Amino acid sequence: METDLLGELTSPEARKRMGRVTLVLLPVGSLEQHGPHLPLDTDCWDAFHLAQEAVKLVKGERPLILPPIPYGVSYHHMSFAGTISISPTTLYNLVCEIGESLSAQGVRKVLVVNGHGGNEPALRAAAQSLRHKEGLVLFIESGGLISPLREKLIGTKNDVHAGEYETSTSLANREEMVRKERIPQVEVKYPSPYLEFSSQQRVSWGFDVGELSPQGVLGNPAKASREKGERLWNSMVETLADLIDQLSSMA
Numbered sequence: 001m002e003t004d005l006l007g008e009l010t011s012p013e014a015r016k017r018m019g020r021v022t023l024v025l026l027p028v029g030s031l032e033q034h035g036p037h038l039p040l041d042t043d044c045w046d047a048f049h050l051a052q053e054a055v056k057l058v059k060g061e062r063p064l065i066l067p068p069i070p071y072g073v074s075y076h077h078m079s080f081a082g083t084i085s086i087s088p089t090t091l092y093n094l095v096c097e098i099g100e101s102l103s104a105q106g107v108r109k110v111l112v113v114n115g116h117g118g119n120e121p122a123l124r125a126a127a128q129s130l131r132h133k134e135g136l137v138l139f140i141e142s143g144g145l146i147s148p149l150r151e152k153l154i155g156t157k158n159d160v161h162a163g164e165y166e167t168s169t170s171l172a173n174r175e176e177m178v179r180k181e182r183i184p185q186v187e188v189k190y191p192s193p194y195l196e197f198s199s200q201q202r203v204s205w206g207f208d209v210g211e212l213s214p215q216g217v218l219g220n221p222a223k224a225s226r227e228k229g230e231r232l233w234n235s236m237v238e239t240l241a242d243l244i245d246q247l248s249s250m251a
């Protein structure tokens with residue numbers, strides 16, 4: 001099977017593949033603290049791995065995968081060592097300029113496989129600009145595909161960072177990277193119910209993770225399991241493959 005990674009192709013091979021399918025995948029991650037028990041590169045590794053696994057399952061032509069963007073907008077994790085953040089403007093410009101190059105080569109659709117929620121605003125702004133300026137459609141997958149199963153399997157409220165969900169998927173993906181003996185007990189107090197992440201009546205706000213949780217964890221990693229992670233992961237890969245097939249055949 002020929003590689004799906006653009007970086008491993010020659011230029012003539014890339015031309016042929018881009019002619020067969022006008023959708024391209026762009027994984028976007030972050031380099032940011034994930035508590036005392038998960039690695040800094042979790043979001044990037046997961047997004048890149050998810051894209052590669054999903055493409056293997058598509059029924060139609062397999063789209064190419066761009067090299068992942070390893071940095072994201074992580075200002076809200078800056079009080080923890082190891083976090084390297086880029087600005088929303090930098091991410092916006094980077095994605096717009098990648099889109100311009102792709103557009104010049106006939107690519108009409110880009111699916112961003114986004115591993116980090118903090119990247120969403122910049123990615124959405126890039127989607128608006130790319131559609132307006134290039135006629136290129138940017139789709140952004142930030143975990144919405146897994147919402148129903150996530151709600152069923154993950155009991156913890158506000159489990160958004162290095163908690164039950166992300167520790168479970170890390171146990172399923174690369175258990176050797178999880179420092180199990182350092183999984184912390186966490187209790188987060190929110191200043192108002194309207195500011196809680198899983199509240200139905202919530203407002204967005206400029207939060208700082210260090211202020212909410214000295215451990216850098218929002219959620220409950222103590223409830224994580226490899227089994228939950230595997231179920232979540234399998235469902236995510238299958239659903240993303242289905243989405244890719246539908247987007248590929250979209251005019």
Ligand SMILES: [Zn+2]
Pocket residue numbers: 034042043115116161162166
């Ligand atoms: Zn993460």
